[in-house]
Amino acid sequence: MANPSEVPIVRKELARVDKRISFLYVERAVVNRDNNALTISDQRGSAYVPATALAALLLGPGTRVTYAAMALLGDVGVSVVWTGEKGVRYYAHGRPPAKSSRNAEAQAAIVSHQRRRLACAREMYSMRFADEDVSDASMSQLRGREGARMKKIYAKEAERTGVPWTRRSYDPNDFDSGDPINRALTSASAALYGVAHAVITALGFVPSLGVIHNGTDRAFVYDIADLYKADISIPAAFDAAAEAGFDAGSDVRRRVRDKVVEFRLMEKMVRDLHRLMRTEEQPDAFDVELMLWNELEVISSGINWAEPEGVDTT
Structure with missing residues (x-):
């Protein structure tokens, strides 16, 4: 049976960024993971937050975050912000949902x-x-x-x-x-x-x-x-x-x-x-093929492009 903290994310189910909750601020609490939800616990109890619907998580003073929670946040493309007092400084962000360059x-x-x-x-x-x-x-x-x-x-x-x-x-x-x-x-x-x-x-x-x-x-x-x-x-x-x-x-x-x-x-x-930026508003690309740059076109990666032995390319 899979550990609830290791349930894989189906990336095509992620919310587009323009439909997400803008930001959530947490301080003096513990951030953990239960399946695909964040759990935020302090002396008052625990709250569950749908991670796939969150754009940015601001972590204030006194906050502890587990490895499982960070793995979830990184996988669903939530920006994670470690802040100083009053939320002044920005330290890090998670892996974004869009995979295209x-x-x-x-x-x-x-x-x-x-x-x-x-x-x-x-x-x-x-x-x-x-x-x-x-x-x-x-x-x-x-x-x-x-x-x-x-x-x-x-x-x-x-x-x-x-x-x-x-x-x-x-x-x-x-x-x-x-x-x-x-x-x-x-x-x-x-x-x-x-x-x-x-x-x-x-x-x-x-x-x-x-x-x-x-x-x-x-x-x-x-x-x-x-x-x-x-x-x-x-x-x-x-x-x-x-x-x-x-x-x-x-x-x-x-x-x-x-x-x-x-x-x-x-x-x-x-x-x-x-x-x-003169770009088209297309759906977020979750699965993008890795390519190699060439002078006139892009070519497939994952291929050994060495010339066959004995072939003179000069």
């Missing part, structure tokens, strides 16, 4: 071509500047407009909620050094980055190949998450900070989760990624 190749073709990269960056910024024509703007002009736009958004949210606001201030090495609203913004951004990272890897794109951002293993995550901050993480942070005695971790994450559901962000992010 087609989206990664399309992304690399854009990032490695200067004109196509600039055109894609302009398209990303145009998604934020609804009433502005940025078709001829340089990158420095785009960054300047984005900076001015963000100042207006922060001021507008502060006026709407009554939360005191001076400027965005964030020390990645000292979360508690910021004022309440800056801590809330940092926590909200971390949750949004987790969702974006989960969707990007699930579709087979490369988190490190950024269009606007560069030089970090999550450059593309920041590119995509920035498209939605004005609608998701920033309002969620200000709404949370407006409540007396709010928690910059749990309260903010709940509000980000509600915004993700309200805006149907998972589905929208999938559509936007395919549009920006």
Whole structure:
């Protein structure tokens, strides 16, 4: 009889990423596996979570996770995030559901071509500047407009909620050094980055190949998450900070989760990624044939391509 922790996953039964639960945060608990469900246990008891329907699992302080649970999460393509206090840092992600390299190749073709990269960056910024024509703007002009736009958004949210606001201030090495609203913004951004990272890897794109951002293993995550901050993480942070005695971790994450559901962000992010990268929105490929690259075509792998002995190929 098979061990319940070793029941194989039928990969064709996995939920598409745009239909998954955005993220689940766990702290001070034990994460284990029972058949194809995660079990999360603490002093209050155990809860069962369908792993195949989850996009990202955020593991906070005091969490223990078993080998069986990690094997399940990796097999079903759930991004696993080990976080510091308040969910600030991202450490790892599981194996994505998509096995094809087609989206990664399309992304690399854009990032490695200067004109196509600039055109894609302009398209990303145009998604934020609804009433502005940025078709001829340089990158420095785009960054300047984005900076001015963000100042207006922060001021507008502060006026709407009554939360005191001076400027965005964030020390990645000292979360508690910021004022309440800056801590809330940092926590909200971390949750949004987790969702974006989960969707990007699930579709087979490369988190490190950024269009606007560069030089970090999550450059593309920041590119995509920035498209939605004005609608998701920033309002969620200000709404949370407006409540007396709010928690910059749990309260903010709940509000980000509600915004993700309200805006149907998972589905929208999938559509936007395919549009920006000029890829087709096809079903996730679970079984893909391994091939070898050749100058003019791809050829089968698993074959010994050595010339027969005695044949002169010169």
